[in-house]
Amino acid sequence: MKVTVVGAGAVGASCAEYIAMKNFCSEVVLVDIKEGFAEGKAMDLMQTASLNGFDTKITGTTGDYSKTAGSHVAVITSGIPRKPGMTREELIGINAGIVKEVTENLVKHSPEVIIIVVSNPMDTMAYLVHKTSGLPKHKIIGMGGALDSARFKYRLAEALEAPISDVDGMVIAAHSDTGMLPLLSKATRNGVPVTEFLDEEQQKYVIEETKVGGATLTKLLGTSAWYAPGAAVSVMVQAIACDQKKMIPCSLMLEGEYGQNDICLGVPAIIGANGVEKIINVTLTAEEQLKFAEAANAVREVNGDLKF
Numbered sequence: 001m002k003v004t005v006v007g008a009g010a011v012g013a014s015c016a017e018y019i020a021m022k023n024f025c026s027e028v029v030l031v032d033i034k035e036g037f038a039e040g041k042a043m044d045l046m047q048t049a050s051l052n053g054f055d056t057k058i059t060g061t062t063g064d065y066s067k068t069a070g071s072h073v074a075v076i077t078s079g080i081p082r083k084p085g086m087t088r089e090e091l092i093g094i095n096a097g098i099v100k101e102v103t104e105n106l107v108k109h110s111p112e113v114i115i116i117v118v119s120n121p122m123d124t125m126a127y128l129v130h131k132t133s134g135l136p137k138h139k140i141i142g143m144g145g146a147l148d149s150a151r152f153k154y155r156l157a158e159a160l161e162a163p164i165s166d167v168d169g170m171v172i173a174a175h176s177d178t179g180m181l182p183l184l185s186k187a188t189r190n191g192v193p194v195t196e197f198l199d200e201e202q203q204k205y206v207i208e209e210t211k212v213g214g215a216t217l218t219k220l221l222g223t224s225a226w227y228a229p230g231a232a233v234s235v236m237v238q239a240i241a242c243d244q245k246k247m248i249p250c251s252l253m254l255e256g257e258y259g260q261n262d263i264c265l266g267v268p269a270i271i272g273a274n275g276v277e278k279i280i281n282v283t284l285t286a287e288e289q290l291k292f293a294e295a296a297n298a299v300r301e302v303n304g305d306l307k308f
């Protein structure tokens with residue numbers, strides 16, 4: 001399995017590192033526009049191979065997409081991250097052009113590729129890849145829900161004073177500060193609804209902290225996060241590489257599901273060798289349905305700023 005990661009910055013390198021550490025891919029190609037940067041990151045990572053015990057071959061290239069030819073999966077992390085005080089949506093002006101150009105180069109050299117979109121504003125960037133790549137819809141997957149769900153579980157474990165391995169939960173809808181929808185009604189501790197343990201104030205805290213999870217880290221770090229984003233991508237790549245048929249919330253093109261059309265939004269899906277194998281329709285409460293529709297309206301407005 002050959003995987004290309006475009007953007008050898010914080011998220012791209014973290015993603016390559018986690019993929020290599022899990023040792024399920026033969027080859028990872030890092031691509032960046034900054035001269036020598038991807039080559040340097042690849043060399044540094046390869047020098048951890050004997051220490052960390054992996055056989056994945058990591059190479060880097062400055063913009064030579066012929067080196068990416070025949071990739072099964074490509075991850076797009078190229079683009080600028082936000083700074084404290086910014087929203088993800090403010091990145092559209094610069095990142096849309098980058099994502100469009102990168103997509104064209106990827107598809108030219110790997111026409112069968114499955115693309116995982118990471119660059120922000122991610123739901124809109126995933127939509128852009130649908131509109132410009134010519135790939136079938138099951139081959140375009142936005143990464144947001146996997147990360148947001150991991151942050152939800154972190155906050156749930158904190159509030160429950162429980163180990164994270166006791167906790168399960170999922171975040172759907174938009175990957176934005178306001179449009180995330182943590183499904184508290186379905187979150188559990190060892191199968192018991194968390195609503196049986198947490199009072200209203202604690203529930204509100206968990207939901208609000210989950211939604212601003214990315215902004216909180218951006219404020220602390222001065223740029224956005226990379227460890228959990230890289231790990232979340234590696235889980236998705238592994239689900240494809242190992243045909244795991246894992247249920248992961250991803251930003252996918254909706255055609256009637258959840259009452260939405262012609263929009264990419266986070267919904268649970270089965271991810272396997274073919275990319276998106278099935279979108280899962282979970283029953284939402286009336287309040288959740290309303291919030292999902294509000295998130296869709298906001299993403300649709302951002303999509304309106306795209307020029308194809």
Ligand SMILES: NC(=O)c1ccc[n+]([C@@H]2O[C@H](COP(=O)([O-])OP(=O)(O)OC[C@H]3O[C@@H](n4cnc5c(N)ncnc54)[C@H](O)[C@@H]3O)[C@@H](O)[C@H]2O)c1
Binds near residue numbers: 224
């Ligand atoms: N979807 C998510 O959950 C999620 C999570 C974290 C970060 N992000 C987004 O991922 C993106 C990258 O974040 P980061 O922290 O890694 O930023 P970064 O600045 O560390 O890395 C981005 C890299 O992209 C490269 N790049 C720019 N234009 C390019 C091009 N045309 N071709 C190839 N490479 C190019 C840059 O040189 C840089 O090395 C940002 O847009 C950020 O908002 C999304």
Ligand SMILES: O=C(O)C[C@H](O)C(=O)O
Binds near residue numbers: 082088120147215218
């Ligand atoms: O918060 C950001 O801007 C980056 C990313 O989307 C995240 O959630 O960490």
